[in-house]
Amino acid sequence: MPECPHSVSKIDRNVLGREQERQRSRKPRELAAVARLRPTHSPQPRRPQHGRAGGSAPEAAPGSSMLRQLRSVLPAAALRDPPLPCAFSRPSPMGATAYDVGSSTNIKWHEGGVERASKHRLLGQRGVVLWFTGLSGSGKSTVACTLEHALREGGRFTALLDGDNVRHGLNSNLGFxxxxxxxxxxxxxEVAKLFSENGVITLVSFISPYRRDRxxxxxxxxxxxxxxxxxKVPxxxxxxxxxxxxxxxxRAGQxxxxxxxxxxxxxxxxxxxxIQARDGAGAHVPPQAMAQQILTFLHEKGYLTAGSS
Ligand SMILES: Nc1ncnc2c1ncn2[C@@H]1O[C@H](COP(=O)(O)OS(=O)(=O)O)[C@@H](OP(=O)(O)O)[C@H]1O
Ligand SMILES: Nc1ncnc2c1ncn2[C@@H]1O[C@H](COP(=O)(O)OP(=O)(O)O)[C@@H](O)[C@H]1O
Incomplete structure (x- = not known):
């Protein structure tokens, strides 16, 4: 992936949004709460407890101290209901039966994760996959990178998955x-799906030459x-x-x-x-203007607010 011109100075601040406002209004509640969390195996000597003269306090039931600490960190709503059970105390889309999926056998769908809408509210945005496709050299990485920096400036939570980079790891066993x-x-x-389901604005930059695959x-x-x-670059x-x-x-056949x-x-x-390399007047379009075009789309379509989904 080339170095990208992540100067976002030319991008419209009204679209970019709200980082400054967030910074101002944000109270460091989480930081304070996390600071209160003590490791369970505290290296510090224990203090005597009520009514006990000296000696060390009895060990709490495993996990209970951590639970108390969590109660001080988590919003009340998260603890009000009994914890969601693991699989199948609510009807699963696949019922209680095991299924064979692809090459896997005896697979059951697991319900009960935190709802998507609640993650959207937390992040103040909707998860989405922005799938950049185009020829090698068309500017996918450059524009995706510029856009990611712009979104970050606007206080958005993003991930960038780039073909060259992913082929270094997850897909290193694949050719062309x-x-x-x-x-x-x-x-x-599938990776992008997992990210977007969890509220992340996910930028994906792969040639992805086959329509069927996209x-x-x-x-x-x-x-x-x-x-x-x-x-769309010639x-x-x-x-x-x-x-x-x-x-x-x-061209040389190598x-x-x-x-x-x-x-x-x-x-x-x-x-x-x-996204076209030249505008209507035939002038060259810089990466920042391309990123701006995408930002405007996201803004107008409501991806930059939590919405109701
Ligand atoms: N045969 C062949 N065809 C196309 N591209 C090739 C090839 N061999 C290596 N490369 C380099 O690999 C990058 C494309 O990887 P992708 O994972 O995006 O390709 S694909 O979506 O699976 O088609 C591509 O990166 P980009 O230039 O960023 O697109 C090339 O640098
Ligand atoms: N809008 C643009 N205008 C001019 N040059 C660009 C633009 N977008 C990308 N480039 C340049 O084109 C080249 C290829 O861009 P790159 O982002 O690597 O493409 P891809 O990821 O599609 O292979 C890079 O040298 C980059 O600096």
Whole structure:
């Protein structure tokens, strides 16, 4: 991933939002509460307890001291109800029976996590996947990175998943055959889904050349959670940029199956957003203006408020 121009000074502050306001109104309640938490195995000597002359206090039941401390940290509502039981005391979408899922057998759906809407309220935003797709060199990483910095400036909680980076770890066993690319996109789609379900504005930057693979990710997410951002940059410009010298190598036959040269790129037929390298007057569009276009979309569509979902 290239160094990105994360100067967000040119981005409209009204859209960016509310960090300053948050900083002002925020009381360090969590910090104070966490500071009160003592490790269970305190290295300090115990003080005598009520009515006991000297000696050490009896050990509390395991976990009870931690529970008391948690009570002082958590909002009352979180402790009012009895703790949600583990699986199946509420009806599960799959019933109480075990199912075979893919290659796994005896899988049961586990209910009872903290509700999504409550996480949205906590974060003051909606979780969403912003899926950047486009040729190598089209500016996916640059714009995603610029946008992430802008969102951060506005006090938003984000994650950025970039093709080059994820291929260093989670997907290091995958190459560039159509099957490997499919698995690459499937895995990252699932990771992005987990993030967005937990309220994170998740920026995903992969070539993702096959329509079917992108649509499969979209289909796994609730409506509105998948925002396809098509970097519609002509291959001639990408090749001219060629920051990693890969087009040159592909043209020389040193890389086989390079997207746009001897492997396909299937344009999205109806992406939520299309980002073009030149504006209507033919002027070059800088990454900050592209990031601004996406921010405006997020703002107008309500992704930057908790909403009711
Ligand atoms: N054969 C071939 N085709 C395309 N790209 C190639 C290839 N080999 C290596 N690279 C480099 O890998 C980056 C693309 O990885 P992705 O995970 O985004 O690809 S894909 O979505 O699975 O198609 C891509 O990064 P970006 O330039 O950032 O897109 C390239 O640097
Ligand atoms: N809007 C833009 N205007 C001019 N150059 C750009 C723009 N966006 C990206 N670039 C440049 O194009 C090159 C490729 O961008 P990059 O973000 O690495 O693309 P990708 O992640 O799609 O491969 C980089 O050298 C980057 O600085």
């Amino acid at each position: 055959s159509p099957q490997d690319r499919e698995e690459n996109i499937r895995r990252i789609g 649509d499969a990710v979209r289909a796994r997410l609730p409506p509105g959670d998948f925002v396809e951002v098509f970097m 291959i001639e410009l990408c090749e001219e940029r060629d920051p990693k010298g890969l087009y040159k190598k592909a 890389i086989k199956g390079f997207t746009g040269i001897d492997a396909p790129y299937e344009e999205p037929p109806s992406p939520e957003l299309t």
